[in-house]
Amino acid sequence: MLKVSVIIPAYNAMQYLPETVSSVFQQTFTNFEILIINDGSSDNIQEWVLNLTDKRVKLISQQNQGVSVARNTGISQAQGEYIAFVDADDLWDATKLEKQVSFLDNNPTIGLVHSWMAVIDEQGKPTGRIMASDTEGSAWKQLVEKNTVACSSVMVRRLCFQTVEGFSPRQNEYPVDVEDWEMWIRIAAHYPFAVIKEPLIFYRQHISNTSKNWQSLEKAYRIVIEKAFHTAPPELLYLKNRSYGYANLRLAWKCLQNRDRDYKQALNFRQQALIHYPQLRYCWEYIRLSLAVMALQLFGANIYTKVLKLIYTLRRHLSSLGKESFIYSWIKIK
Template sequence: MTFFSIIISVYNKEKCIKNTIESVLNQTYKDFEIIVINDGSTDGSEIIISAIEDSRIKLITTKNQGASNARNTGIKEASSNYIALLDGDDSWHVEYLQHMYDAICKFPNLKIFTTGVSQNYKTKTVPVPYSFSQSELYGIHNYFKASKKNTLITSSSVVFNASIIEKTGLFDTSIISGQDTDLWIRFGMHFEVLFINKQLVYYNFNESSLSNTTYELSKKPKFDNYLTEERTNTDLKLFLDRNRYSLALLSKLQDDQKHFSFYTSHLDSKNLSFRKSFLLNSPKWFLKLLIKIKSLQGEKIYYPKS
């Protein structure tokens, strides 16, 4: 049995999938299998993947069912105790798996491991800032406390023990965009997270990717599965309210009063800063102006530009 099972979900990534897979094959730590789930790509992704000759690669092609189904399929096919997720347009530093292996050996009782992420844009690379300070190589964190600014876990920077799925479940296939956040919530409700203080993952910004183009609120998480738990878990409540705030802003931008009312009805205004409260009550034109200004910086935005 190999030590890591690496799950790569792919949908129309012909321009970057070779680089993604090669970033795995070039790892200094070699004991792994790669399970690539081609989620019904209509471009040349499958041809490119098939042309890469390495016995550790297993390609599974399915009809297009979305990232949740693709990742779940890969996890179910995994033969290793440790699952590493990687999106089809991201990449790893050559020592990513070695650092993960070292952390697992040093902290055998922990189940979830992650590391720093850098965002690659056309003209610059920007390390993702976090809401905590960590000077040591290793730090053990509460997911919700550590994700006040940016999420501690991403779908290209997480390794977890397969046994936790019995408690957390898999990705929710009913959520089209934001399904990863929903799973991280369940991870955080049950387990602490080991953070490796190194930039070892590269998120390659792509304006056409699903997370940057999906604005339909019906496809977003509702977070109503956690109404009971958040009553007694203050950290969870704060985390959920920050996400509800973001989706309430999106609702306002889309003139969607139904979703705006839904998210704000579950949101405790005491958990919002003055700035967030101000924005939540600002007119649509003002929000669109702020988004336009941010888009000129060439960095990821979370709401439509127009």
């Protein structure tokens, strides 16, 4: 019986897709299929797949309908007992499938297992940053506050999608890719989560990541939060302000991560975060955000960017020496 279906949505993704697929081929666990969903690409993806000799790869082409529909297409065609997602620019550690399959096999009540995430740059070099998550067990309360589950780290039992159905199509609801957050919330309402506390995926951070568009993200976050709490019991409604607080904190970071380094808009979102959830002023990400805004105000965008590059270089060096500190506060950058 086929164990794992690996689903890779691809839209004009040939810059990174071969490296992503290679990282799947290098898995120590080999009982899998790869479903590449060509979401209306205009590049040479069809020719490239035809030249692959590994028969585990299947290309499914459709008109461009967005990443959610592409993932749903993959789910509908999947033959594996478990489903794993990976974005077309991310990479996997060679042991990812082996460790997650073993975990699900030995823990039949768990619906979804994810992992920590290491951040790489556009060239695939480690930045030294580890995005850690402790979301496990009955995870609904954790997930409605903020998304702490990276899509490329996830392995889900296929039967979960029979319960919660598929991802919400972007064209109907979401202007950017936050459909995964909404999906994890729905799964968490029915199944326990688990996390493997080591980085098994490598998230590629580059300026074209769609989630850097804070204007679209603001609308998308609001849709997800309102939908999540629409049917929530009254005793859990206190979490809604926390959710908006964390969402505004993330939006503030997105303003700084955009090309224009809009610290004035970041200040507005930071203020909104405190209005919704005043306790955020004591968390490390709020403090780090405030320091970043101060640096931009004092030195300007050019010097700020150069200092960031220096910090990344130092962090990469410390990481290579095994001296990096794990960052437990999660600010999702995708």
